[in-house]
Amino acid sequence: MNPLALLATLTALVALSGGKPAPPLECRLSSAAIHPAAGSVTVRFVLKNTTSRELAVLTWQTPLEGLFGDIFRITTAGGNEIPYRGPMVKRGDPEAGEYVRIPPNGEVSGEVDAAAAYDLSRQGRYTVSFRGRIHDVSEPKSIPRPRSAHRPASVECRALAIEVVPGP
16 A cells, blocks of 8 residues: 555544544443332442553542542433532542552442432432543552642443332
């Protein structure tokens, strides 16, 4: 292939991919489809390392650390957002224990009760989405590091549909 044809092919491939490399992290949410009103709504969050090297991920503002901030966007079937009413944590620089290591092509997961911080007591259908920000992603040898040196990453999880039905 001549150099101009090769350049045109590479340019077309980059344009088709949006010019962005594949993200190093993927996530998914899961939960039971039906929950009783005034009961718990356990949401499982799985974060997958799609690279061939170990990554260290800061757990802040993810279900990997628990529910300490407005990490979900929860909406009703009518599109109304359910406000967060849980704890908010103020932070300094992280410690090494606040990172989780994910092996190459490996996964980590965490579960939280979304009903503990969002009012999911009314019957109806809800959509749960992760707000999608990882505060710092690094090689394990580079952690911990100050907030000024963080390298954030966005992740998108497919939204989760749940239904709250009358309790027992």
